[in-house]
Amino acid sequence: MATKKQKSYKELQDELDAVLAELRSSELDIDKALDLYKQGQKLISELEDYLSHAKNEIEQLKS
Amino acid sequence: MCYSEGMDEMVFTPTEFVGVLNQTLDYAYPVVSLQGELANVRVSRSKWVYFDIKDDTASVKCFGTVYVLPGPVEEGMMVRISASPRLHPLYNFSLNLQSVRAVGEGSLKRAADLLAEKLMKEGLFEESRKRPVPYAPQTIGLITSKESAAYHDFVKILNERWGGVRIIHHDVQVQGEQAVTDIVQAIERLNQLSDPEVLVITRGGGSADDLSAFNTEQIVRAVAASRIPTLVAIGHEVDMSLAEMAADLRASTPSNAAQMLTPDKMQTLAQLKIQRSTLADMVVAHVQTSQAAIAEAGKTMRHLLDQAYTIADQTFMSQRTLLEALNPEAALKRGYSVIRSDKGVIRSVSQLTPGDPISITLHDGSAKATINEVQ
Numbered sequence: 001m002a003t004k005k006q007k008s009y010k011e012l013q014d015e016l017d018a019v020l021a022e023l024r025s026s027e028l029d030i031d032k033a034l035d036l037y038k039q040g041q042k043l044i045s046e047l048e049d050y051l052s053h054a055k056n057e058i059e060q061l062k063s
Numbered sequence: 064m065c066y067s068e069g070m071d072e073m074v075f076t077p078t079e080f081v082g083v084l085n086q087t088l089d090y091a092y093p094v095v096s097l098q099g100e101l102a103n104v105r106v107s108r109s110k111w112v113y114f115d116i117k118d119d120t121a122s123v124k125c126f127g128t129v130y131v132l133p134g135p136v137e138e139g140m141m142v143r144i145s146a147s148p149r150l151h152p153l154y155n156f157s158l159n160l161q162s163v164r165a166v167g168e169g170s171l172k173r174a175a176d177l178l179a180e181k182l183m184k185e186g187l188f189e190e191s192r193k194r195p196v197p198y199a200p201q202t203i204g205l206i207t208s209k210e211s212a213a214y215h216d217f218v219k220i221l222n223e224r225w226g227g228v229r230i231i232h233h234d235v236q237v238q239g240e241q242a243v244t245d246i247v248q249a250i251e252r253l254n255q256l257s258d259p260e261v262l263v264i265t266r267g268g269g270s271a272d273d274l275s276a277f278n279t280e281q282i283v284r285a286v287a288a289s290r291i292p293t294l295v296a297i298g299h300e301v302d303m304s305l306a307e308m309a310a311d312l313r314a315s316t317p318s319n320a321a322q323m324l325t326p327d328k329m330q331t332l333a334q335l336k337i338q339r340s341t342l343a344d345m346v347v348a349h350v351q352t353s354q355a356a357i358a359e360a361g362k363t364m365r366h367l368l369d370q371a372y373t374i375a376d377q378t379f380m381s382q383r384t385l386l387e388a389l390n391p392e393a394a395l396k397r398g399y400s401v402i403r404s405d406k407g408v409i410r411s412v413s414q415l416t417p418g419d420p421i422s423i424t425l426h427d428g429s430a431k432a433t434i435n436e437v438q
């Protein structure tokens with residue numbers, strides 16, 4: 001089974017921005033708002049996890 | 064080659080002599096470095112350069128392509144050259160140039176000024192050429208010396224601030240003979256890769272001579288021609304180099320370059336905490352809006368019910384009044400009475416005949432009677 005591709009920080013951040021933008025819209029039913037809230041919390045946890053654990057990698061280009 | 068009669072003397076033809084001498088030179092001095100003053104500079108067809116390198120007592124002819132020059136040069140400039148000594152079959156002795164660089168603060172400054180003037184006219188430093196450098200890139204192409212403090216500072220600050228970045232490092236000399244070729248090749252090589260989103264070209268501070276590579280036409284043009292946006296950071300102790308002026312973005316030091324490219328993760332974590340509570344606040348706002356809507360609906364419902372009750376009450380009252388008005392008891396109280404016979408309620412005298420027993424109902428009782436006469 002193919003492993004799920006790790007999302008980049010930017011992708012996660014863009015998703016969170018989209019969730020926040022949608023939540024800001026006033027015409028939103030409560031079920032949708034709660035669903036977006038859960039999604040937002042999950043994305044924030046993933047972003048925090050990324051920042052706490054992601055390491056930089058250095059690759060030496062052979063001359 | 065032959066030997067002269069009766070003597071142990073070698074006699075060469077000119078061609079042979081040129082060949083032997085070049086062989087000897089190649090063996091003894093394959094490449095020489097000279098430092099001296101430029102004189103009789105001449106550029107032919109924008110491709111070939113001729114000059115003399117001299118001091119107070121000697122002058123040597125040099126020849127090469129214009130691509131070995133650090134930029135425009137002029138008479139009197141102090142330069143250091145690398146070259147191969149050659150005796151040309153027709154044009155005598157010259158040094159075949161491999162590299163030329165200005166030396167000494169005055170000449171370096173003059174060479175940089177001449178190059179700046181030339182490239183400025185071409186618009187190479189125009190603000191409009193500058194492209195945005197991606198913030199928090201996923202892949203960085205890093206051009207610096209692996210042994211340098213610049214390399215370690217850049218990586219250290221990047222590790223402190225941010226994670227998940229892939230750094231593709233191309234090791235280069237950042238000063239001396241090899242620097243220009245190394246850096247130009249590194250820029251070209253990294254430009255052939257698809258991943259790097261930004262090229263960071265960096266080194267720490269140094270003397271004007273140490274930094275001279277970053278004021279050469281080759282490097283400045285390579286920076287300007289890079290397909291990938293560039294960030295050039297050369298030590299902060301001297302004036303800005305031309306490579307920095309041609310870059311899309313400049314930083315004062317290698318550490319500063321890492322700071323400019325990435326957010327600080329501690330700060331970002333604090334922002335995420337704020338976003339978490341913003342998210343909660345927004346949902347609470349939606350819940351409150353829904354609650355307010357429910358309360359409003361309840362109020363409307365109560366109001367409608369009240370209205371319905373009032374209408375029902377009014378209807379009931381008017382019906383009761385009507386009912387009371389129609390109650391026969393009321394008529395009996397006013398003095399009317401009801402006469403019944405065995406045929407029911409008597410509404411007409413035609414229903415009666417003398418001798419019929421009748422009953423008379425009044426409001427407070429009834430009485431029995433007999434009909435005596437009908438008129």
